[in-house]
Amino acid sequence: MADLSIEFCGVKSPNPFWLASAPPTNTGAQIKRAFDAGWGGAVWKTLGNPIINTSSRFGAVNYGSTRMMGLNNIELITDRPLEVNLREMEDVKKHYADHVVVASLMVDTKEEWHEIVKKVQDAGADMLELNFGCPHGMCERGMGSAVGAEPEVLKTIVGWVMEVAKVPVIIKLTPNVGDITVPALAALEAGADAVSLINTVKSIVGVDLDRMIPYPVVGDASSNGGYCGPAVKPIALHMLGQVARVFPKPISGIGGISNWRDAAEFMVLGATSVQVCTAVMHYGYRIVEDMIEGLNDFLDDKGMASAMDLVGKAVPQYKEWGQLDMNYHVVADIDPAKCIGCQLCVVSCMDGSHQCIHIPGMDDDEKKRRGHVVFPTDVPDIAATAEGAKAGARVPWVHEEECVGCNLCQLVCPVEGTISMREKRKAPESISWNERVMNGTDVVPGGLDATRKARGLDAE
Amino acid sequence: MSGFPELPDGRLEQKLADKAPLFTHGEAVTEANRCIYCADAPCVEACPTGIDIPTFIHKIATDNVRGSARTIFAQNLLGASCAQVCPVEVLCAGSCVYETWGRQAIQIGRLQRYATTAGLEKDPALLSRNAKPKTGKKVACIGAGPASLAAAGQLALDGHSVTIFEKRDVPGGLNTTGVAPYKLFAEGALREVEFILGLGDITLETGAEIDDAAAKKLLDDYDAVFVGIGLGPDSMLGFEGEGVVGATALIERLKLDASLTLEGVETALVVGGGNTAVDIAHELALLGVPHVSMIYRKTEAVMTGYAHEMATARKDGVRLIEHRSPLAIEREGEKLVGLRTQCMDGEGEEVFAGDMVIMAVGQSRLTGLARAFDGVALDDKGRVVVDEATCRTGHAKVYAGGDCVNGGKEVVNAAQHGKLAAAAISASFGAQ
Ligand SMILES: Cc1cc2nc3c(=O)[nH]c(=O)nc-3n(C[C@H](O)[C@H](O)[C@H](O)COP(=O)(O)OP(=O)(O)OC[C@H]3O[C@@H](n4cnc5c(N)ncnc54)[C@H](O)[C@@H]3O)c2cc1C
Ligand SMILES: Cc1cc2nc3c(=O)[nH]c(=O)nc-3n(C[C@H](O)[C@H](O)[C@H](O)COP(=O)(O)O)c2cc1C
Ligand code: SF4
Ligand code: SF4
Ligand code: SF4
DSSP, X not given: OOBOOEEETTEEESSSEEEOSSGGGSSHHHHHHHHHHTOOEEEOSOEESOOOOOSSOEEEEEETTEEEEEEEEOOOSXXXXXXXXXXXXXXXXXXXXTSEEEEEEEOSSHHHHHHHHHHHHHTTOSEEEEEOOOOSSTGGGTOTHHHHTOHHHHHHHHHHHHHHXXXXXXXXXXXXXXXXXXXHHHHHHTTOSEEEEOOOEEEOOOEETTTTEESSOBTTBOOOEEEESGGGHHHHHHHHHHHHHHOOSOXXXXXXXXXXXXXXXXXXXXXXXXXXXXHHHHHOTTHHHHHHHHHHHHHHHTTOSBGGGGTTTTGGGOOOGGGSBTTOOEEEEEOTTTOOOOOHHHHHHHHHSOSOEEOTTOOHHHHHHHTXXXXXXXXXXXXXXXXXXXXXXXXXXXXXXXXXXXXXHHHHOSSTTSEEEEEOOSOSSOOBHHHHHHHTSOOOTTOHHHHHXXXXXXXX | OOSOOXXXXXXXXXXXXXXXXXXXXXXXXXXXXXXXXXXXXXHHHHSXXXXXXXXXXXXXXXXXXXXXXXXXXXXXXXXXXXXXXSOTTTSHHHHOHHHHTTSOOOOHHHHHHHHHHHHHHHOTTXXXXXXXXXXXXXXXXXXXXXHHHHXXXXXXXTTOEXXXXXSSSSOSTHHHHTSOTTTOOHHXXXXXXXXXXXXXXXXXXXXXXXXXXXXXXXXXXXXXXXXXXXXXXXXXXXXXXXXXXXXXXXXXXXXXXXXXXXXXXXXXXEEOOSHHHHHHHHHHHHTTOSEEEEEOSSOGGGOXXXXXXXXXXXXTTEEEEXXXXXXXXXXXXXXXXXXXXXXXXXXXXXXXXXXXXXXXXXXXXXXXXXXXXXXXXXXXXXXXXXXXXXOBOSSTTEEEOTHHHHSSOOHHHHHHHHHHHHHHHHHHXXXX
């Protein structure tokens, strides 16, 4: 049994699993149920000045048979009175002293910031999270992502908060910026204790083509919203990795986390805690049981005693493209005992890659008609022997010399484990593009000027 | 191996194919992702042991396969065999929302088989690692069938010492000797017995039939006794002689006895309309007996054999003859040549030619043994009377479950009884 507890800015949490500031943390009663289910912490639905929310407010992207692969919302901050939230926060902390309660805040003026910070501290909040990320509605009022995208404004507001903050302050970052490290470093400079990311990505999820109104429909119009859920996980992981390389303080990872494996991935890319919204909105608080159990087993497998050991483990391996080994090479291998003969790999390689997967039994004319440009003479005719294969189905054959090792066929193959990528190095020694540029073997993509600069031939 | 005999090669069951083979990882994940992860799921309600099906399936999808196995075993220690032998069509999968929605139900049984197999493969000590410390309490289980195994496993995890007395040479009860091989081979059943024996301090004594005197003595040596003796030999309705066999006796031989051969059997007549009748008919057809007929005295609409089992048996060549009730064996000299029947849908008799008659009209009761304990009562059908919630009999230290209590249901019902009894026994120890 590994120790799942973490320490985030000196605050202990029974596990790294927190609820993100969103509908699942709307009320004290919800948060208590979530803690009972096993969540280690909760970031309260953002508190601020009174607002009202629209109806409807969510839209989704369904992909294939998967519903809500991505979720979009135009909801603002809490629509419940501040005093009610504060009372409930105090009550939650009274009953769940060991769990982490983070107050998410978003107000406008310096006075308002001072006042609300003091109020939530009095209510017992363990930490503050400044919502500089909401990409709809609030930013039009000069708050939310309008702050996150302006480093100077961000620093000013963080400064105000730090004047009165007695508990650690987390800055929640918006992904709707060109370079995520800019607001992260601005927050650091202004004295923030941590960052969390990502908030939602500006989005329109679709359009009602009969009424010509984007989703979600509000009367006879709509507005852009914020995108989240499994669809944004890759974006979040990238931004997390970028921040982790330069930000020396704790990071809370958010965006598309649905299970223990997602959580582990965020942690190894630099997150100390992870926050979840969409997966809970879809399936309920109950998902945390699998997250706790799965992470525990995973840590045991890796011989790690504590969840903290995971934090940042993959960051050093996240490199710039120019640092990658150009002599590393893989080729596709197809297992005739598993292939069902659907030929999806063939079409994907023909039209989407390098025309190097062949169907056995074709003469050169046929191959030419199909679009092959290289004509190997010795395509072996192998029968598909998998139970699920149609009688007589042939296993496609990878022309290894032509295979660029892109992974595409493996990605499209419907039968897991049928196509594997076998290592076949170009040369034993490693060499990166940057090194080749330095050696004079290559030019920097983008031109001669950049190349000369990289080789140090031109002064800046 | 824990001392029970290796099964000989050349048994007829080895000629049959697994009906629902183990999913590969990819197949399991794909199927798991189809599950909606319902809240208050109807499939859970339909499981007699109440396995949290959406959760175990969700954990397959998240690659938390040990967690998935834990979720299953938490409610049902025989989750592995149940995955293969449960009639899911009328239990969990039959109530899956997909089914009522007109789509293919989630293949819960196959997913459960995957999770229990893969989970234990990854960590054989998945459950035993968390067994409670020894309590010094001793429990005896009579019979090594599903009911006793479920009880023994849980009692061992609770820290008690268990001794199982089994009259046969092989443990596992009907899971080993009775269940259709295309669902579960005897080997698979024995593997599960080993898993149970590995959960804690459990001693298995085979070839140890408990009679009335031995039963009474158990009360002196043990703190509690669990009776899981199942049902007795096949009812033969008075038919006997060469060529006449009982269904469960025949199934036991084709699963365990390498000397059994069906060579020369051209036509088999199976008397009965229950699941045992459908099973043996189906097995004989699959084993290559050219003509297999079930002779049933009522109609298909009211027969107790499951419609889905009858449908697949038919596909494999089994014929169902309705409205015929057996009267007498027809013989030429010693040799069995047919079965004379009474027509139930009109006047007269009809003779069916055949060279083997298999009686599948029920099993006798063994429950006389239970009466050896003071206070234990039987109902008018010879079933041991127990309290529903605890499986406790009229004797405070004697519990019973499985077929000897319910008159013959499924493995999963026996598993539930074993679980309830173990919980009650552990609670009774705690209360002392
Ligand atoms: C042919 C057949 C097919 C079946 N197929 C299925 C199926 O596909 N799916 C399903 O869920 N259920 C099936 N069942 C039902 C299922 O097998 C039983 O419900 C289940 O095995 C009952 O478990 P049990 O432990 O109560 O009894 P049993 O499995 O009968 O085990 C009782 C054990 O006690 C032993 N014993 C009896 N008396 C004594 C004694 N005095 N001393 C020591 N030991 C003793 C016996 O030898 C036996 O091993 C089938 C039953 C039959 C007959
Ligand atoms: C309906 C909805 C409302 C949200 N409200 C807030 C909010 O009030 N404050 C905030 O900081 N983030 C809010 N978020 C963003 C989430 O906290 C989270 O950053 C985002 O959803 C990404 O995580 P996920 O992919 O797990 O959903 C909201 C998200 C949703 C879907
Ligand atoms: S989820 Fe609940 S609140 Fe939302 S639309 Fe449906 S019923 Fe209404
Ligand atoms: S290797 Fe995969 S994608 Fe290619 S034909 Fe076989 S099953 Fe289809
Ligand atoms: S009812 Fe069907 S879909 Fe719903 S949880 Fe159960 S198996 Fe999954």
